[in-house]
Amino acid sequence: MPSLCAAELWRRSERWDLMGRDLFRLKDRHDAEYCLGPTHEEAITELLASQGHLSHKQLPLLLYQVTRKFRDEPRPRFGLLRGREFYMKDMYTFDTSEEAAHLTYQTVCQAYTRLFARLGLNCVQVQADTGNIGGKLSHEFQLPAEVGEDRLLVCGDCAFSANVETMEPGQTDCPQCHKGTLTESKGIEVGHTFYLGTKYSHIFNATFSNPQSKPVVAEMGCFGLGVTRILAAAIEVLSTEDAIHWPGLLAPYQVCILPPKRGSKVGHLEGLAEELCRSLGSAIPGLRGEVVLDDRTQLTIGKRLKDAGCLGYPYVIVVGQSAAEDLPRFEVRCQQSGETMFLSREGLMDL
Amino acid sequence: MPSLCAAELWRRSERWDLMGRDLFRLKDRHDAEYCLGPTHEEAITELLASQGHLSHKQLPLLLYQVTRKFRDEPRPRFGLLRGREFYMKDMYTFDTSEEAAHLTYQTVCQAYTRLFARLGLNCVQVQADTGNIGGKLSHEFQLPAEVGEDRLLVCGDCAFSANVETMEPGQTDCPQCHKGTLTESKGIEVGHTFYLGTKYSHIFNATFSNPQSKPVVAEMGCFGLGVTRILAAAIEVLSTEDAIHWPGLLAPYQVCILPPKRGSKVGHLEGLAEELCRSLGSAIPGLRGEVVLDDRTQLTIGKRLKDAGCLGYPYVIVVGQSAAEDLPRFEVRCQQSGETMFLSREGLMDL
Structure with a gap:
């Protein structure tokens, strides 16, 4: 009309x-x-x-x-x-x-x-x-x-x-x-x-x-x-003073993945982050179209974590230092509870 | 903005x-x-x-x-x-x-x-x-x-x-x-x-x-x-004088399924049409969300076929007389070519 x-x-x-x-x-x-x-x-x-x-x-x-x-x-x-x-x-x-x-x-x-x-x-x-x-x-x-x-x-x-x-x-x-x-x-x-x-x-x-x-x-x-x-x-x-909390159904994306800063010690993990983004989106039916990669890798993880808080993604996954270890662990931050967990790749899939 | x-x-x-x-x-x-x-x-x-x-x-x-x-x-x-x-x-x-x-x-x-x-x-x-x-x-x-x-x-x-x-x-x-x-x-x-x-x-x-x-x-x-x-x-x-032809990607739905008129001799096939709608949409990845059921079964097939022509669905499937036979056949009309085919259920899935 x-x-x-x-x-x-x-x-x-x-x-x-x-x-x-x-x-x-x-x-x-x-x-x-x-x-x-x-x-x-x-x-x-x-x-x-x-x-x-x-x-x-x-x-x-x-x-x-x-x-x-x-x-x-x-x-x-x-x-x-x-x-x-x-x-x-x-x-x-x-x-x-x-x-x-x-x-x-x-x-x-x-x-x-x-x-x-x-x-x-x-x-x-x-x-x-x-x-x-x-x-x-x-x-x-x-x-x-x-x-x-x-x-x-x-x-x-x-x-x-x-x-x-x-x-x-x-x-x-x-x-x-x-x-x-x-x-x-x-x-x-x-x-x-x-x-x-x-x-x-x-x-x-x-x-x-x-x-x-x-x-x-x-x-x-x-x-x-x-x-x-x-x-x-x-x-x-x-929401709280510090961060936006969306109803799950209204969040712009359920999960935001942060690859490491370009040129940092773990900069070579950028490809791993991209691959993780694709596989989470395709392996978990509820996450189809619900995973976003913040590929502004010219910015620090800290700056992008702050932006993620302002945007209110329920989960933020950081691909950083601990993902480069022999047993790779991913840092998962839950916006709702404020908790941070370190999960293996399998752990992520069960989230 | x-x-x-x-x-x-x-x-x-x-x-x-x-x-x-x-x-x-x-x-x-x-x-x-x-x-x-x-x-x-x-x-x-x-x-x-x-x-x-x-x-x-x-x-x-x-x-x-x-x-x-x-x-x-x-x-x-x-x-x-x-x-x-x-x-x-x-x-x-x-x-x-x-x-x-x-x-x-x-x-x-x-x-x-x-x-x-x-x-x-x-x-x-x-x-x-x-x-x-x-x-x-x-x-x-x-x-x-x-x-x-x-x-x-x-x-x-x-x-x-x-x-x-x-x-x-x-x-x-x-x-x-x-x-x-x-x-x-x-x-x-x-x-x-x-x-x-x-x-x-x-x-x-x-x-x-x-x-x-x-x-x-x-x-x-x-x-x-x-x-x-x-x-x-x-x-x-x-488009032609008679019917709207959409570019495939712009068609409101790729397939429109017409169940029989309520109260007609083959009125009992309404459930079959509904089931066909669901299974086409889930069995064929390209048809997810692309199959619509014209459930205005108070109207004749003819009236609904005319409306389908005005809306420009690339394919219209009529669940009518021939779907009630021992070897059920579905009438498939292709908007682009103007052809009508009679296909079995398996034939539909291969379309």
Whole structure:
């Protein structure tokens, strides 16, 4: 979907005015007006409507993209945590009925929950405001963190949790179990889901033909994951002062191999390091494409170890002095535990 | 690199005025001016300069991205061939000397030549104008095509070829061998390379320290591949009226498997189709991730075959009537040749 979104579409949904100064606006050489898409409800719904001939048999339809989004934030800050230009995975869903749309909504929320669990991020799904996107139901996925700008209320007795925005000011009793007390904490919003109903499909006439061949307006949902923000939030929550710790799945590479400095006493081991890089990547299925060689051998091992710490590879293998001995040993540094081990080649393969 | 580029950087390179109406311009909520980046010479050079402490040992440095670019074309047309928003792979290179920069320039041009050859696109490298990017030397990679908007002159006797823009009007004799006659043809520009010299590095003070620890301004090159346009150009050149033919490497999947229509006489073969999809993908290394199942089994085989033609899978395998026989046969359609074969399971594995 385009970054340059025609003003006309946004006027039809009334978001052209509603979004106010959060929307980046511009004109082309013919004075036609555009905004830089912060989300794409209008674009996708109009696209679907323009295709025509959608059958109920083709629903549910789930369409997604991962693209840059733009929002003229009044206070961009915390680097990638709140930027004006960022990557978002946004998905738009179309269903035959409110019931079917709720099922899709739950399925996607469950997928998001699993996704964050696999990343090792303890996210909380909280009730949220629908904001300018609109709709009938909304949840945020919040990563608890002191630096977080969202305030959450969590019940001590039941599963209730919500963004403060959705609550009465000063409310401390749980509105769900009516027993527990609500405790406030801070979070970083890393995902947001909306059940939209027919807000956009009605405006753009996105219909499907039902079994009786009558046109019916589709029920919609939209689902966002803040890709850039997940990276920044994960670093914020997992890292230490000294080194970046990535969730394993997000690390740029699992293993970084450092050959010796060119011209040093063990400089002749450069070939061994290269060979090790290739064989680790091919012998261990989980490491395919996950081993990188830092071949900047004009730099010292120390300088490259420091860079490796800044990049956050879970494992760094140094091919140095001890690899030149009769029984070659490789120095393996584990970023997570801070431990250093000396392993034989076989030991490496078992790691 | 950001899509939103600060006007200040573009004023320093004087391209803010030079680009005229081709540049999309906008203001943020604080009235600061930006353009939507059509390329990123300014951004990358300023970024490099801001890092400081670059050593000659770290050069050559080649930095690339694949992102959306924006150009307010006076006449956007031919769909993706000339859009105002498109994907480009752009690379910027930094070298210690003019000589080293020329070597880098040649290396990248050779890589581009190999890339187009692997795609099966007979591109021609022609001398080109440096346009608003500037610099000392430039080549375009042109894909000969009737729909192309560029006019090329190619010598019949030697390897000389150039964009008409770079030549004297009406010139018909080859300026290189002085013997051959120049013939005009049309092409689609799919790549563009520039040796920039120090145009940008001088303005932004992008320097490195030489072996004597003195700061020296870096020699730059920039290299673009029109990702979106390559897709469109390949289709334009290779396809027929009836079906899309992709270069093998660009096809969304190499093989599409069509299970029978749900509820049809052979509907029970759906599981067989799914199993075939999995085993083709795992048994044949080249097909890993390259086999897709069109599981829209509410649609007829005929409807899905038509869609497959529109998507341009090189091979379509139909699991239908003949797969239910004692000696199961699968209908295999080859998009390139238009042939249909009936193969056993073993035959498929040998395909």
